[in-house]
Amino acid sequence: MKSNLFSALLLLVSALSFSQTSKSAKIFLDSTWNETTEAKHKYYRIIKDYYSDKDSYTVCDYYKSGSLQMAGTSKTKDRLQKEGQFVYYYENGNKESMASYTNGSQTGKKYNWYQNGQKKSETEYFIDNNTRYPSYKIIQFWDINGNQKIIDGNGEYETKTDNFYETGKMANGLKHGIWEGNIKSLNLNYKENYENGTLLLGVTTDSQNIKYEYTSASTMPGPKKGLKHFYQFFGTNFKITNEARINNITGNMALNFNIEGDGGVAEIKVVKGLGYGLDEEAIRVIKSYKGWEPAKSRGIGYKVQYYIPITIK
Missing domain, CATH: 3.30.2420.10 (TonB)
Structure with a gap:
Protein backbone atom coordinates (compact mmCIF):
# COMPACT_ATOMS: atom_id res chain seq x y z
CA MET A 1 0.00 0.00 0.00
CA LYS A 2 2.81 2.36 0.95
CA SER A 3 4.63 1.43 -2.24
CA ASN A 4 1.58 2.25 -4.38
CA LEU A 5 1.07 5.56 -2.55
CA PHE A 6 4.71 6.48 -3.07
CA SER A 7 4.45 5.66 -6.80
CA ALA A 8 1.31 7.78 -7.15
CA LEU A 9 2.97 10.74 -5.42
CA LEU A 10 6.06 10.36 -7.62
CA LEU A 11 3.91 10.42 -10.76
CA LEU A 12 2.05 13.50 -9.51
CA VAL A 13 5.29 15.38 -8.74
CA SER A 14 6.70 14.42 -12.15
CA ALA A 15 3.55 15.60 -13.91
CA LEU A 16 3.59 18.92 -12.04
CA SER A 17 7.29 19.45 -12.81
CA PHE A 18 6.71 18.70 -16.50
CA SER A 19 3.75 21.09 -16.72
CA GLN A 20 5.81 23.89 -15.18
CA THR A 21 8.88 23.42 -17.38
CA SER A 22 6.90 22.97 -20.59
CA LYS A 23 4.39 25.79 -20.05
CA SER A 24 3.47 27.73 -23.19
CA ALA A 25 3.02 31.49 -23.63
CA LYS A 26 0.04 33.18 -25.28
CA ILE A 27 0.38 36.56 -27.01
CA PHE A 28 -2.49 38.58 -28.46
CA LEU A 29 -1.92 40.30 -31.84
CA ASP A 30 -3.81 42.99 -33.76
CA SER A 31 -4.56 43.14 -37.49
CA THR A 32 -1.01 44.39 -38.20
CA TRP A 33 0.53 41.59 -36.12
CA ASN A 34 1.64 43.90 -33.33
CA GLU A 35 1.10 42.86 -29.71
CA THR A 36 -2.18 44.09 -28.24
CA THR A 37 -4.73 43.34 -25.51
CA GLU A 38 -7.12 40.41 -25.42
CA ALA A 39 -10.05 42.77 -26.00
CA LYS A 40 -8.56 44.14 -29.24
CA HIS A 41 -6.91 41.07 -30.72
CA LYS A 42 -7.52 39.63 -34.20
CA TYR A 43 -5.05 36.76 -33.82
CA TYR A 44 -3.19 35.07 -30.99
CA ARG A 45 0.15 33.25 -30.82
CA ILE A 46 1.09 30.20 -28.78
CA ILE A 47 4.82 29.68 -28.12
CA LYS A 48 5.37 26.18 -26.79
CA ASP A 49 7.88 25.57 -23.97
CA TYR A 50 8.32 29.33 -23.64
CA TYR A 51 9.72 29.09 -20.12
CA SER A 52 12.42 26.59 -21.12
CA ASP A 53 15.80 27.47 -22.61
CA LYS A 54 15.91 25.82 -26.05
CA ASP A 55 17.58 26.23 -29.44
CA SER A 56 14.19 26.57 -31.16
CA TYR A 57 10.51 26.96 -30.28
CA THR A 58 7.34 25.71 -31.92
CA VAL A 59 5.12 28.69 -32.75
CA CYS A 60 1.47 28.55 -33.82
CA ASP A 61 -0.73 31.52 -34.74
CA TYR A 62 -4.52 31.32 -34.58
CA TYR A 63 -7.39 33.38 -35.88
CA LYS A 64 -9.62 34.91 -33.21
CA SER A 65 -12.09 32.13 -33.99
CA GLY A 66 -9.53 29.54 -32.86
CA SER A 67 -8.71 28.22 -36.35
CA LEU A 68 -5.00 27.62 -37.03
CA GLN A 69 -3.43 30.41 -39.12
CA MET A 70 0.27 29.44 -39.10
CA ALA A 71 2.61 26.75 -37.76
CA GLY A 72 6.39 26.82 -37.74
CA THR A 73 9.58 27.04 -35.70
CA SER A 74 11.40 30.10 -34.34
CA LYS A 75 15.03 30.29 -33.24
CA THR A 76 14.04 32.78 -30.53
CA LYS A 77 11.01 33.02 -28.25
CA ASP A 78 10.64 36.78 -27.82
CA ARG A 79 10.49 37.54 -31.55
CA LEU A 80 9.69 35.43 -34.57
CA GLN A 81 12.93 34.35 -36.27
CA LYS A 82 11.71 31.78 -38.77
CA GLU A 83 13.65 28.57 -39.29
CA GLY A 84 12.59 25.59 -41.37
CA GLN A 85 9.18 24.97 -42.89
CA PHE A 86 6.22 27.29 -42.27
CA VAL A 87 2.66 26.49 -43.28
CA TYR A 88 -0.13 29.10 -43.42
CA TYR A 89 -3.88 28.39 -43.50
CA TYR A 90 -7.08 30.16 -44.46
CA GLU A 91 -9.67 30.46 -41.72
CA ASN A 92 -11.73 27.75 -43.44
CA GLY A 93 -8.88 25.31 -42.76
CA ASN A 94 -7.51 25.07 -46.32
CA LYS A 95 -3.79 25.50 -46.80
CA GLU A 96 -2.75 28.99 -48.03
CA SER A 97 1.02 28.67 -48.47
CA MET A 98 4.07 26.58 -47.58
CA ALA A 99 7.64 27.90 -47.54
CA SER A 100 11.06 27.34 -45.96
CA TYR A 101 13.26 29.78 -44.03
CA THR A 102 16.91 29.96 -43.00
CA ASN A 103 17.90 32.47 -40.30
CA GLY A 104 14.66 34.35 -40.87
CA SER A 105 15.02 34.64 -44.66
CA GLN A 106 12.81 32.81 -47.10
CA THR A 107 14.66 30.30 -49.26
CA GLY A 108 13.86 27.84 -52.01
CA LYS A 109 10.39 27.00 -53.29
CA LYS A 110 7.13 28.45 -52.00
CA TYR A 111 3.74 26.98 -52.86
CA ASN A 112 0.45 28.92 -52.74
CA TRP A 113 -3.18 27.84 -52.92
CA TYR A 114 -6.49 29.65 -53.38
CA GLN A 115 -9.03 29.65 -50.56
CA ASN A 116 -11.05 26.99 -52.39
CA GLY A 117 -8.06 24.63 -52.29
CA GLN A 118 -6.94 24.98 -55.93
CA LYS A 119 -3.26 25.54 -56.77
CA LYS A 120 -2.28 29.19 -57.22
CA SER A 121 1.47 29.46 -57.78
CA GLU A 122 4.95 28.07 -57.40
CA THR A 123 7.67 30.61 -56.66
CA GLU A 124 11.39 30.39 -55.93
CA TYR A 125 13.21 32.73 -53.55
CA PHE A 126 16.84 33.81 -53.84
CA ILE A 127 19.22 36.59 -52.76
CA ASP A 128 19.54 39.29 -55.42
CA ASN A 129 23.22 39.73 -56.35
CA ASN A 130 22.84 43.49 -56.83
CA THR A 131 20.73 44.55 -53.84
CA ARG A 132 21.64 41.62 -51.51
CA TYR A 133 17.95 41.54 -50.56
CA PRO A 134 15.71 38.48 -50.89
CA SER A 135 13.88 38.32 -54.22
CA TYR A 136 11.80 35.73 -56.03
CA LYS A 137 10.79 34.24 -59.37
CA ILE A 138 7.28 33.11 -60.28
CA ILE A 139 7.75 29.76 -61.97
CA GLN A 140 4.13 28.56 -62.37
CA PHE A 141 0.82 30.39 -61.90
CA TRP A 142 -2.83 29.37 -62.20
CA ASP A 143 -5.89 31.64 -62.10
CA ILE A 144 -8.85 31.01 -59.79
CA ASN A 145 -10.49 28.86 -62.48
CA GLY A 146 -7.50 26.52 -62.75
CA ASN A 147 -6.15 27.95 -66.03
CA GLN A 148 -2.33 28.09 -66.10
CA LYS A 149 -1.25 31.64 -67.00
CA ILE A 150 2.50 31.38 -66.34
CA ILE A 151 4.42 28.37 -67.59
CA ASP A 152 8.09 27.92 -66.63
CA GLY A 153 8.41 31.61 -65.73
CA ASN A 154 6.73 33.21 -68.76
CA GLY A 155 3.26 34.67 -69.14
CA GLU A 156 0.72 37.08 -67.65
CA TYR A 157 0.22 37.38 -63.90
CA GLU A 158 -3.00 38.62 -62.33
CA THR A 159 -4.18 38.23 -58.76
CA LYS A 160 -7.32 39.61 -57.17
CA THR A 161 -8.75 39.44 -53.65
CA ASP A 162 -11.32 41.53 -51.79
CA ASN A 163 -8.53 43.92 -50.80
CA PHE A 164 -5.74 43.57 -53.37
CA TYR A 165 -5.28 43.57 -57.14
CA GLU A 166 -2.09 43.31 -59.22
CA THR A 167 -1.27 42.47 -62.82
CA GLY A 168 1.80 42.41 -65.08
CA LYS A 169 4.02 40.29 -67.31
CA MET A 170 6.66 37.76 -66.29
CA ALA A 171 9.76 36.91 -68.35
CA ASN A 172 12.05 34.09 -67.20
CA GLY A 173 10.31 34.18 -63.82
CA LEU A 174 10.95 37.91 -63.26
CA LYS A 175 8.73 40.98 -63.47
CA HIS A 176 9.20 42.82 -66.74
CA GLY A 177 7.55 45.95 -68.13
CA ILE A 178 4.65 47.83 -66.53
CA TRP A 179 2.90 46.42 -63.45
CA GLU A 180 -0.19 47.98 -61.89
CA GLY A 181 -2.15 47.36 -58.73
CA ASN A 182 -4.28 48.73 -55.92
CA ILE A 183 -4.87 48.10 -52.23
CA LYS A 184 -8.50 48.75 -51.40
CA SER A 185 -8.21 49.03 -47.60
CA LEU A 186 -5.58 51.78 -47.96
CA ASN A 187 -7.34 53.41 -50.91
CA LEU A 188 -4.16 53.61 -52.98
CA ASN A 189 -3.03 52.68 -56.49
CA TYR A 190 0.46 52.04 -57.81
CA LYS A 191 2.28 51.70 -61.11
CA GLU A 192 5.75 50.19 -61.47
CA ASN A 193 8.24 49.75 -64.31
CA TYR A 194 10.51 46.68 -64.22
CA GLU A 195 13.39 45.44 -66.34
CA ASN A 196 14.33 41.79 -65.84
CA GLY A 197 13.11 41.86 -62.25
CA THR A 198 14.72 45.20 -61.32
CA LEU A 199 12.34 47.98 -60.29
CA LEU A 200 13.30 51.10 -62.24
CA LEU A 201 10.61 53.35 -60.77
CA GLY A 202 7.36 52.99 -58.87
CA VAL A 203 4.71 55.60 -58.10
CA THR A 204 1.99 55.19 -55.48
CA THR A 205 -1.03 57.53 -55.45
CA ASP A 206 -2.99 57.73 -52.19
CA SER A 207 -6.58 58.75 -51.43
CA GLN A 208 -5.64 62.45 -51.42
CA ASN A 209 -3.93 62.15 -54.82
CA ILE A 210 -0.49 62.53 -53.19
CA LYS A 211 2.20 60.65 -55.11
CA TYR A 212 5.12 58.73 -53.61
CA GLU A 213 8.05 57.69 -55.81
CA TYR A 214 10.27 54.73 -54.92
CA THR A 215 12.84 52.34 -56.39
CA SER A 216 12.27 49.53 -53.88
CA ALA A 217 8.84 47.99 -53.37
CA SER A 218 9.58 47.44 -49.67
CA THR A 219 12.26 48.58 -47.23
CA MET A 220 13.15 47.25 -43.80
CA PRO A 221 12.98 49.34 -40.60
Whole structure:
Protein backbone atom coordinates (compact mmCIF):
# COMPACT_ATOMS: atom_id res chain seq x y z
CA MET A 1 0.00 0.00 0.00
CA LYS A 2 2.81 2.36 0.95
CA SER A 3 4.63 1.43 -2.24
CA ASN A 4 1.58 2.25 -4.38
CA LEU A 5 1.07 5.56 -2.55
CA PHE A 6 4.71 6.48 -3.07
CA SER A 7 4.45 5.66 -6.80
CA ALA A 8 1.31 7.78 -7.15
CA LEU A 9 2.97 10.74 -5.42
CA LEU A 10 6.06 10.36 -7.62
CA LEU A 11 3.91 10.42 -10.76
CA LEU A 12 2.05 13.50 -9.51
CA VAL A 13 5.29 15.38 -8.74
CA SER A 14 6.70 14.42 -12.15
CA ALA A 15 3.55 15.60 -13.91
CA LEU A 16 3.59 18.92 -12.04
CA SER A 17 7.29 19.45 -12.81
CA PHE A 18 6.71 18.70 -16.50
CA SER A 19 3.75 21.09 -16.72
CA GLN A 20 5.81 23.89 -15.18
CA THR A 21 8.88 23.42 -17.38
CA SER A 22 6.90 22.97 -20.59
CA LYS A 23 4.39 25.79 -20.05
CA SER A 24 3.47 27.73 -23.19
CA ALA A 25 3.02 31.49 -23.63
CA LYS A 26 0.04 33.18 -25.28
CA ILE A 27 0.38 36.56 -27.01
CA PHE A 28 -2.49 38.58 -28.46
CA LEU A 29 -1.92 40.30 -31.84
CA ASP A 30 -3.81 42.99 -33.76
CA SER A 31 -4.56 43.14 -37.49
CA THR A 32 -1.01 44.39 -38.20
CA TRP A 33 0.53 41.59 -36.12
CA ASN A 34 1.64 43.90 -33.33
CA GLU A 35 1.10 42.86 -29.71
CA THR A 36 -2.18 44.09 -28.24
CA THR A 37 -4.73 43.34 -25.51
CA GLU A 38 -7.12 40.41 -25.42
CA ALA A 39 -10.05 42.77 -26.00
CA LYS A 40 -8.56 44.14 -29.24
CA HIS A 41 -6.91 41.07 -30.72
CA LYS A 42 -7.52 39.63 -34.20
CA TYR A 43 -5.05 36.76 -33.82
CA TYR A 44 -3.19 35.07 -30.99
CA ARG A 45 0.15 33.25 -30.82
CA ILE A 46 1.09 30.20 -28.78
CA ILE A 47 4.82 29.68 -28.12
CA LYS A 48 5.37 26.18 -26.79
CA ASP A 49 7.88 25.57 -23.97
CA TYR A 50 8.32 29.33 -23.64
CA TYR A 51 9.72 29.09 -20.12
CA SER A 52 12.42 26.59 -21.12
CA ASP A 53 15.80 27.47 -22.61
CA LYS A 54 15.91 25.82 -26.05
CA ASP A 55 17.58 26.23 -29.44
CA SER A 56 14.19 26.57 -31.16
CA TYR A 57 10.51 26.96 -30.28
CA THR A 58 7.34 25.71 -31.92
CA VAL A 59 5.12 28.69 -32.75
CA CYS A 60 1.47 28.55 -33.82
CA ASP A 61 -0.73 31.52 -34.74
CA TYR A 62 -4.52 31.32 -34.58
CA TYR A 63 -7.39 33.38 -35.88
CA LYS A 64 -9.62 34.91 -33.21
CA SER A 65 -12.09 32.13 -33.99
CA GLY A 66 -9.53 29.54 -32.86
CA SER A 67 -8.71 28.22 -36.35
CA LEU A 68 -5.00 27.62 -37.03
CA GLN A 69 -3.43 30.41 -39.12
CA MET A 70 0.27 29.44 -39.10
CA ALA A 71 2.61 26.75 -37.76
CA GLY A 72 6.39 26.82 -37.74
CA THR A 73 9.58 27.04 -35.70
CA SER A 74 11.40 30.10 -34.34
CA LYS A 75 15.03 30.29 -33.24
CA THR A 76 14.04 32.78 -30.53
CA LYS A 77 11.01 33.02 -28.25
CA ASP A 78 10.64 36.78 -27.82
CA ARG A 79 10.49 37.54 -31.55
CA LEU A 80 9.69 35.43 -34.57
CA GLN A 81 12.93 34.35 -36.27
CA LYS A 82 11.71 31.78 -38.77
CA GLU A 83 13.65 28.57 -39.29
CA GLY A 84 12.59 25.59 -41.37
CA GLN A 85 9.18 24.97 -42.89
CA PHE A 86 6.22 27.29 -42.27
CA VAL A 87 2.66 26.49 -43.28
CA TYR A 88 -0.13 29.10 -43.42
CA TYR A 89 -3.88 28.39 -43.50
CA TYR A 90 -7.08 30.16 -44.46
CA GLU A 91 -9.67 30.46 -41.72
CA ASN A 92 -11.73 27.75 -43.44
CA GLY A 93 -8.88 25.31 -42.76
CA ASN A 94 -7.51 25.07 -46.32
CA LYS A 95 -3.79 25.50 -46.80
CA GLU A 96 -2.75 28.99 -48.03
CA SER A 97 1.02 28.67 -48.47
CA MET A 98 4.07 26.58 -47.58
CA ALA A 99 7.64 27.90 -47.54
CA SER A 100 11.06 27.34 -45.96
CA TYR A 101 13.26 29.78 -44.03
CA THR A 102 16.91 29.96 -43.00
CA ASN A 103 17.90 32.47 -40.30
CA GLY A 104 14.66 34.35 -40.87
CA SER A 105 15.02 34.64 -44.66
CA GLN A 106 12.81 32.81 -47.10
CA THR A 107 14.66 30.30 -49.26
CA GLY A 108 13.86 27.84 -52.01
CA LYS A 109 10.39 27.00 -53.29
CA LYS A 110 7.13 28.45 -52.00
CA TYR A 111 3.74 26.98 -52.86
CA ASN A 112 0.45 28.92 -52.74
CA TRP A 113 -3.18 27.84 -52.92
CA TYR A 114 -6.49 29.65 -53.38
CA GLN A 115 -9.03 29.65 -50.56
CA ASN A 116 -11.05 26.99 -52.39
CA GLY A 117 -8.06 24.63 -52.29
CA GLN A 118 -6.94 24.98 -55.93
CA LYS A 119 -3.26 25.54 -56.77
CA LYS A 120 -2.28 29.19 -57.22
CA SER A 121 1.47 29.46 -57.78
CA GLU A 122 4.95 28.07 -57.40
CA THR A 123 7.67 30.61 -56.66
CA GLU A 124 11.39 30.39 -55.93
CA TYR A 125 13.21 32.73 -53.55
CA PHE A 126 16.84 33.81 -53.84
CA ILE A 127 19.22 36.59 -52.76
CA ASP A 128 19.54 39.29 -55.42
CA ASN A 129 23.22 39.73 -56.35
CA ASN A 130 22.84 43.49 -56.83
CA THR A 131 20.73 44.55 -53.84
CA ARG A 132 21.64 41.62 -51.51
CA TYR A 133 17.95 41.54 -50.56
CA PRO A 134 15.71 38.48 -50.89
CA SER A 135 13.88 38.32 -54.22
CA TYR A 136 11.80 35.73 -56.03
CA LYS A 137 10.79 34.24 -59.37
CA ILE A 138 7.28 33.11 -60.28
CA ILE A 139 7.75 29.76 -61.97
CA GLN A 140 4.13 28.56 -62.37
CA PHE A 141 0.82 30.39 -61.90
CA TRP A 142 -2.83 29.37 -62.20
CA ASP A 143 -5.89 31.64 -62.10
CA ILE A 144 -8.85 31.01 -59.79
CA ASN A 145 -10.49 28.86 -62.48
CA GLY A 146 -7.50 26.52 -62.75
CA ASN A 147 -6.15 27.95 -66.03
CA GLN A 148 -2.33 28.09 -66.10
CA LYS A 149 -1.25 31.64 -67.00
CA ILE A 150 2.50 31.38 -66.34
CA ILE A 151 4.42 28.37 -67.59
CA ASP A 152 8.09 27.92 -66.63
CA GLY A 153 8.41 31.61 -65.73
CA ASN A 154 6.73 33.21 -68.76
CA GLY A 155 3.26 34.67 -69.14
CA GLU A 156 0.72 37.08 -67.65
CA TYR A 157 0.22 37.38 -63.90
CA GLU A 158 -3.00 38.62 -62.33
CA THR A 159 -4.18 38.23 -58.76
CA LYS A 160 -7.32 39.61 -57.17
CA THR A 161 -8.75 39.44 -53.65
CA ASP A 162 -11.32 41.53 -51.79
CA ASN A 163 -8.53 43.92 -50.80
CA PHE A 164 -5.74 43.57 -53.37
CA TYR A 165 -5.28 43.57 -57.14
CA GLU A 166 -2.09 43.31 -59.22
CA THR A 167 -1.27 42.47 -62.82
CA GLY A 168 1.80 42.41 -65.08
CA LYS A 169 4.02 40.29 -67.31
CA MET A 170 6.66 37.76 -66.29
CA ALA A 171 9.76 36.91 -68.35
CA ASN A 172 12.05 34.09 -67.20
CA GLY A 173 10.31 34.18 -63.82
CA LEU A 174 10.95 37.91 -63.26
CA LYS A 175 8.73 40.98 -63.47
CA HIS A 176 9.20 42.82 -66.74
CA GLY A 177 7.55 45.95 -68.13
CA ILE A 178 4.65 47.83 -66.53
CA TRP A 179 2.90 46.42 -63.45
CA GLU A 180 -0.19 47.98 -61.89
CA GLY A 181 -2.15 47.36 -58.73
CA ASN A 182 -4.28 48.73 -55.92
CA ILE A 183 -4.87 48.10 -52.23
CA LYS A 184 -8.50 48.75 -51.40
CA SER A 185 -8.21 49.03 -47.60
CA LEU A 186 -5.58 51.78 -47.96
CA ASN A 187 -7.34 53.41 -50.91
CA LEU A 188 -4.16 53.61 -52.98
CA ASN A 189 -3.03 52.68 -56.49
CA TYR A 190 0.46 52.04 -57.81
CA LYS A 191 2.28 51.70 -61.11
CA GLU A 192 5.75 50.19 -61.47
CA ASN A 193 8.24 49.75 -64.31
CA TYR A 194 10.51 46.68 -64.22
CA GLU A 195 13.39 45.44 -66.34
CA ASN A 196 14.33 41.79 -65.84
CA GLY A 197 13.11 41.86 -62.25
CA THR A 198 14.72 45.20 -61.32
CA LEU A 199 12.34 47.98 -60.29
CA LEU A 200 13.30 51.10 -62.24
CA LEU A 201 10.61 53.35 -60.77
CA GLY A 202 7.36 52.99 -58.87
CA VAL A 203 4.71 55.60 -58.10
CA THR A 204 1.99 55.19 -55.48
CA THR A 205 -1.03 57.53 -55.45
CA ASP A 206 -2.99 57.73 -52.19
CA SER A 207 -6.58 58.75 -51.43
CA GLN A 208 -5.64 62.45 -51.42
CA ASN A 209 -3.93 62.15 -54.82
CA ILE A 210 -0.49 62.53 -53.19
CA LYS A 211 2.20 60.65 -55.11
CA TYR A 212 5.12 58.73 -53.61
CA GLU A 213 8.05 57.69 -55.81
CA TYR A 214 10.27 54.73 -54.92
CA THR A 215 12.84 52.34 -56.39
CA SER A 216 12.27 49.53 -53.88
CA ALA A 217 8.84 47.99 -53.37
CA SER A 218 9.58 47.44 -49.67
CA THR A 219 12.26 48.58 -47.23
CA MET A 220 13.15 47.25 -43.80
CA PRO A 221 12.98 49.34 -40.60
CA GLY A 222 16.04 50.22 -38.52
CA PRO A 223 18.61 52.94 -37.85
CA LYS A 224 19.06 55.16 -40.93
CA LYS A 225 22.85 55.10 -40.55
CA GLY A 226 22.99 51.42 -39.67
CA LEU A 227 23.15 49.40 -36.46
CA LYS A 228 26.82 50.30 -35.90
CA HIS A 229 25.87 53.99 -35.67
CA PHE A 230 23.04 53.24 -33.23
CA TYR A 231 25.25 51.15 -30.94
CA GLN A 232 27.93 53.87 -30.97
CA PHE A 233 25.26 56.41 -29.96
CA PHE A 234 23.96 54.05 -27.28
CA GLY A 235 27.44 53.42 -25.87
CA THR A 236 28.19 57.15 -25.70
CA ASN A 237 24.91 58.18 -24.07
CA PHE A 238 24.10 55.22 -21.81
CA LYS A 239 25.04 55.89 -18.17
CA ILE A 240 25.60 53.03 -15.74
CA THR A 241 23.64 53.74 -12.56
CA ASN A 242 25.44 53.90 -9.21
CA GLU A 243 23.38 50.97 -7.95
CA ALA A 244 24.40 48.81 -10.93
CA ARG A 245 28.05 49.82 -10.57
CA ILE A 246 28.14 48.97 -6.85
CA ASN A 247 26.66 45.52 -7.56
CA ASN A 248 28.84 44.90 -10.66
CA ILE A 249 25.80 44.31 -12.87
CA THR A 250 26.59 43.22 -16.45
CA GLY A 251 24.82 41.08 -19.02
CA ASN A 252 22.41 41.08 -21.95
CA MET A 253 19.25 43.12 -22.35
CA ALA A 254 16.57 43.12 -25.08
CA LEU A 255 13.87 45.65 -25.93
CA ASN A 256 10.85 45.80 -28.21
CA PHE A 257 9.34 49.00 -29.54
CA ASN A 258 7.28 50.30 -32.43
CA ILE A 259 8.91 52.28 -35.22
CA GLU A 260 6.06 54.46 -36.46
CA GLY A 261 5.39 55.33 -40.09
CA ASP A 262 7.07 58.73 -39.63
CA GLY A 263 10.20 57.27 -38.00
CA GLY A 264 9.21 58.00 -34.41
CA VAL A 265 9.33 55.35 -31.67
CA ALA A 266 6.58 54.33 -29.24
CA GLU A 267 5.62 51.62 -26.75
CA ILE A 268 9.16 50.73 -25.70
CA LYS A 269 9.15 47.55 -23.61
CA VAL A 270 11.97 45.70 -21.87
CA VAL A 271 11.78 42.06 -22.95
CA LYS A 272 14.85 41.03 -20.97
CA GLY A 273 16.13 43.41 -18.31
CA LEU A 274 18.91 43.69 -15.75
CA GLY A 275 17.23 45.91 -13.17
CA TYR A 276 19.15 48.36 -10.94
CA GLY A 277 17.91 51.29 -13.04
CA LEU A 278 19.52 49.98 -16.25
CA ASP A 279 16.20 49.14 -17.91
CA GLU A 280 14.92 52.69 -17.49
CA GLU A 281 18.21 54.09 -18.77
CA ALA A 282 18.04 51.93 -21.90
CA ILE A 283 14.51 53.20 -22.59
CA ARG A 284 15.69 56.80 -22.14
CA VAL A 285 18.54 56.42 -24.64
CA ILE A 286 16.35 54.73 -27.26
CA LYS A 287 13.80 57.56 -26.92
CA SER A 288 16.57 60.12 -27.48
CA TYR A 289 17.82 58.49 -30.70
CA LYS A 290 16.22 60.31 -33.64
CA GLY A 291 17.66 58.37 -36.59
CA TRP A 292 15.07 55.63 -37.18
CA GLU A 293 13.96 54.62 -40.66
CA PRO A 294 10.40 53.26 -40.85
CA ALA A 295 9.38 50.18 -42.77
CA LYS A 296 7.98 51.21 -46.15
CA SER A 297 5.74 49.52 -48.63
CA ARG A 298 5.67 51.13 -52.08
CA GLY A 299 6.98 54.43 -50.74
CA ILE A 300 4.62 54.74 -47.76
CA GLY A 301 5.83 54.26 -44.18
CA TYR A 302 3.94 52.05 -41.72
CA LYS A 303 4.26 50.95 -38.10
CA VAL A 304 6.19 47.79 -37.21
CA GLN A 305 7.52 46.27 -34.02
CA TYR A 306 11.32 46.30 -33.76
CA TYR A 307 13.58 44.17 -31.54
CA ILE A 308 17.06 45.12 -30.45
CA PRO A 309 19.54 43.32 -28.14
CA ILE A 310 21.98 45.28 -25.94
CA THR A 311 25.01 44.08 -24.01
CA ILE A 312 26.07 45.88 -20.82
CA LYS A 313 29.72 45.27 -19.85
